[in-house]
Amino acid sequence: MSTFSGLNAATTALWANRRGLDVTGQNIANVNTEGYSRQRVDLAAIGGSAVPAFFSTTTGIGQGVSADDVLRIRDIFLEGRGHTEHANLTQATAESESYELVEQAFREPGSTGVQKMLSEVWSGWQDVANNPADPAARGQVLKRLETLAGGLHFSQEQLGGQWTQTRENLAVLVDDVNAAADNIAVLNVAIQRATQGNLPANDLADQRDVLVMKLADQMGATVRHGKDGLLDVIVGGITLVSGGSAAKLALAGTSDPDGTGSDPMRVVTAVGNLNVRVGGTAGGQLTAMNTVIPGYRTQLDEIASNLATVLNTAHAEGFDRTGAAGGPVFGSSDGGPVTAANITVLITNTDRIAASGVAGAANLDRTNADRIAQLAKTAGIDDGYREMIVGLGVQSAVSQRNFAIQSSITSTVDAARESVAGVNLDEELTNMLSYQHAYAAAGRMITAIDEALDVLINRTGVVGR
Amino acid sequence: MRITQRAVTLTSLQGLNRNLDSFSKLQEQLTSGRMLTAPSDSPTGTNRAMQTRAEQDATAQYARNISDGQSWLNQTDSTLQQMLNVARRVRDLTVQGSNTGAMSDTARQALAAETSTLRESLLGMANTTVAGRPMFGGITAGPKAYDTVTGAYVGQAGAGTEMLRRVSGTDSVRVDISGPEAFEAAGTDLFSLVSRITTNLTADPAGLEQDLADLDVVMNKMKSAVADVGARSARMDREADINMGQGIALEKGLSQVEDIDLPNMMMRLQMQQTGYEAALSATAKSISPTLMDYLR
Numbered sequence: 001m002s003t004f005s006g007l008n009a010a011t012t013a014l015w016a017n018r019r020g021l022d023v024t025g026q027n028i029a030n031v032n033t034e035g036y037s038r039q040r041v042d043l044a045a046i047g048g049s050a051v052p053a054f055f056s057t058t059t060g061i062g063q064g065v066s067a068d069d070v071l072r073i074r075d076i077f078l079e080g081r082g083h084t085e086h087a088n089l090t091q092a093t094a095e096s097e098s099y100e101l102v103e104q105a106f107r108e109p110g111s112t113g114v115q116k117m118l119s120e121v122w123s124g125w126q127d128v129a130n131n132p133a134d135p136a137a138r139g140q141v142l143k144r145l146e147t148l149a150g151g152l153h154f155s156q157e158q159l160g161g162q163w164t165q166t167r168e169n170l171a172v173l174v175d176d177v178n179a180a181a182d183n184i185a186v187l188n189v190a191i192q193r194a195t196q197g198n199l200p201a202n203d204l205a206d207q208r209d210v211l212v213m214k215l216a217d218q219m220g221a222t223v224r225h226g227k228d229g230l231l232d233v234i235v236g237g238i239t240l241v242s243g244g245s246a247a248k249l250a251l252a253g254t255s256d257p258d259g260t261g262s263d264p265m266r267v268v269t270a271v272g273n274l275n276v277r278v279g280g281t282a283g284g285q286l287t288a289m290n291t292v293i294p295g296y297r298t299q300l301d302e303i304a305s306n307l308a309t310v311l312n313t314a315h316a317e318g319f320d321r322t323g324a325a326g327g328p329v330f331g332s333s334d335g336g337p338v339t340a341a342n343i344t345v346l347i348t349n350t351d352r353i354a355a356s357g358v359a360g361a362a363n364l365d366r367t368n369a370d371r372i373a374q375l376a377k378t379a380g381i382d383d384g385y386r387e388m389i390v391g392l393g394v395q396s397a398v399s400q401r402n403f404a405i406q407s408s409i410t411s412t413v414d415a416a417r418e419s420v421a422g423v424n425l426d427e428e429l430t431n432m433l434s435y436q437h438a439y440a441a442a443g444r445m446i447t448a449i450d451e452a453l454d455v456l457i458n459r460t461g462v463v464g465r
Numbered sequence: 466m467r468i469t470q471r472a473v474t475l476t477s478l479q480g481l482n483r484n485l486d487s488f489s490k491l492q493e494q495l496t497s498g499r500m501l502t503a504p505s506d507s508p509t510g511t512n513r514a515m516q517t518r519a520e521q522d523a524t525a526q527y528a529r530n531i532s533d534g535q536s537w538l539n540q541t542d543s544t545l546q547q548m549l550n551v552a553r554r555v556r557d558l559t560v561q562g563s564n565t566g567a568m569s570d571t572a573r574q575a576l577a578a579e580t581s582t583l584r585e586s587l588l589g590m591a592n593t594t595v596a597g598r599p600m601f602g603g604i605t606a607g608p609k610a611y612d613t614v615t616g617a618y619v620g621q622a623g624a625g626t627e628m629l630r631r632v633s634g635t636d637s638v639r640v641d642i643s644g645p646e647a648f649e650a651a652g653t654d655l656f657s658l659v660s661r662i663t664t665n666l667t668a669d670p671a672g673l674e675q676d677l678a679d680l681d682v683v684m685n686k687m688k689s690a691v692a693d694v695g696a697r698s699a700r701m702d703r704e705a706d707i708n709m710g711q712g713i714a715l716e717k718g719l720s721q722v723e724d725i726d727l728p729n730m731m732m733r734l735q736m737q738q739t740g741y742e743a744a745l746s747a748t749a750k751s752i753s754p755t756l757m758d759y760l761r
Contacts, residue, residue, distance in 0.1 A: 031471060103504055106504075108504060109515050115518065120522065123526040133596070133597055133606075321606075358621075358625065363605060364598060364604045364606050365626060370637075386512060390509075390515075393503070393508035394508045397506075411479060415472055415475070415476065419466050422469030422470075423470065424468070424470060425757070426755055429757060
């Protein structure tokens with residue numbers, strides 16, 4: 001054991017405690033930084049030589065303290081749960097948002113929706129029944145039929161617009177994901193080099209974790225830890241980032257809102273065109289585009305086609321102002337089957353409205369107009385529409401509730417993550433105090449050894465001088 | 466569990482946001498005055514609201530149908546009453562003319578001239594129009610129910626041509642009465658009878674006895690037509706009352722589903738506000754202190 005080993009031990013203590021103060025300072029500085037994990041100096045006592053040798057012996061007292069490692073405190077298991085729950089939350093958000101937009105497209109319950117337009121059409125037919133001779137009543141029912149067709153067009157266009165917008169959003173999101181994956185790959189390389197060079201890479205790892213969480217939000221990513229600090233990112237069973245290389249994703253599928261049946265929207269790998277089962281925002285948006293919106297568009301089409309069939313059949317049973325049999329009321333503007341997008345009123349002349357139920361010469365009978373007015377109750381169009389709206393309400397309420405539940409789960413997991421990785425100022429201040437005191441004590445230690453050496457060097461051998 | 470400053474901040478922020486969210490939801494409901502803004506607010510409520518709205522529209526239409534029908538029935542009633550008065554005058558003249566022996570030919574001719582004019586006036590009244598349609602003409606598209614010269618029925622009546630007004634979801638009430646139903650069928654109808662009386666007054670006074678009997682039959686028919694129209698008019702009035710009552714009930718029902726309960730909402734808003742303020746002050750208290758405040 002060397003004479004000066006005490007000095008050396010005190011020096012390591014000074015150095016280690018200053019390191020501790022530095023790290024505390026870094027923690028305090030980043031108390032509000034998103035994604036920052038608190039760091040801790042890993043202090044270890046330097047023991048004496050444990051290997052017995054002939055001349056080199058140890059007294060068993062250590063050689064001071066070492067503070068080589070600065071650890072990042074983070075729970076990998078909790079991070080994994082965080083990724084899963086964040087993906088679930090963003091998926092629920094995207095879904096409930098899409099339902100909300102569908103609700104807006106229908107504007108029910110209120111006085112501007114299709115329901116009101118249907119009611120007005122039936123009322124209009126009763127007005128015609130009351131006064132079959134009046135061109136005003138006939139003109140009114142024609143205008144109301146046109147308004148109804150317009151209302152169906154509007155709702156259908158709204159849904160189509162929503163679909164297109166969601167598709168564009170998803171395309172941007174896929175680009176964003178590709179950029180984030182590239183960044184993660186670059187960070188992976190940097191972290192690997194740092195780790196191999198035995199340099200701290202804690203802040204790089206924090207940056208990478210933020211990006212991974214963003215990927216989890218967007219597409220539902222999970223991670224696999226490799227050696228040398230590498231991190232692989234897996235999305236829907238496909239390895240998106242593997243070490244220093246990142247795969248590219250692309251958006252595939254129809255660009256027509258009605259084409260999802262044969263060519264559904266999907267996220268695929270840019271190379272190989274493999275289907276990726278994505279979660280997160282992308283998953284929610286795919287559900288909206290493949291299931292929710294097309295479902296309501298189909299239902300609306302059925303309502304329009306049903307309306308046209310029922311009304312045309314009833315109208316054909318009557319006779320118009322000139323005594324001729326009634327022609328079709330609704331048709332499609334493009335010659336195909338009637339849908340909510342192409343339904344149009346074929347009658348332009350008010351005389352062509354078949355209010356009469358009595359054949360033969362022109363007369364002012366009202367039976368057929370009345371029969372058509374009664375379709376409100378018998379044809380089931382209003383009921384069918386109402387059923388669709390109530391079904392939409394239930395679905396939307398369920399998705400909102402799912403969102404609320406998921407958001408409380410996610411915030412619990414976030415709180416747990418934060419409780420491990422977050423910076424507590426009280427704790428840092430306490431650490432600061434203890435490092436400060438330890439530093440002061442180490443300084444005093446040096447003074448003590450200095451005085452001891454002073455006695456040895458300057459005061460020994462002067463006896464009797 | 467280890468609690469950090471950031472966790473406290475995040476939790477407080479989340480709580481405050483939630484509070485503010487319910488606050489704004491309440492405020493939105495209060496300012497719009499509506500509980501239901503989207504189907505998801507209450508799917509069952511939406512169902513009821515939509516049903517009630519459809520029924521409201523139907524009820525408003527029934528009210529229009531009823532008032533339209535009432536005007537038909539009232540005009541038919543007053544026209545029939547006037548025509549009965551004229552028919553009574555014809556009967557008086559016929560009785561006068563049937564007093565054989567007391568009348569000179571000139572007097573009979575004067576009587577005949579008057580009945581002839583009365584017939585024209587009867588025909589004129591029988592062609593009275595409501596909203597452009599002859600009220601006794603059935604479903605005819607023409608302007609007249611009876612030919613003004615020959616007195617023949619030119620309207621289109623018969624089974625299946627009744628003019629109805631829908632007064633409720635289940636009931637329709639007939640609002641017209643056709644010429645043959647009010648004035649007897651062709652051949653024995655009022656107008657040909659009056660025309661025969663005019664002829665018989667001068668040509669065959671003895672035949673007037675039979676004419677008188679026939680006229681009584683026609684007049685009885687007209688009286689029963691008046692009674693019929695009156696009864697239907699009374700039914701219309703009753704339906705109008707029912708309809709109005711239903712309209713009010715529906716309005717109330719819709720308001721229960723869709724509209725806010727103001728005192729309740731104000732109370733909840735007040736509570737929410739108290740809660741929000743409490744959350745704000747709790748946050749202010751919990752975020753500010755750290756050990757820093759107590760270290761020298």
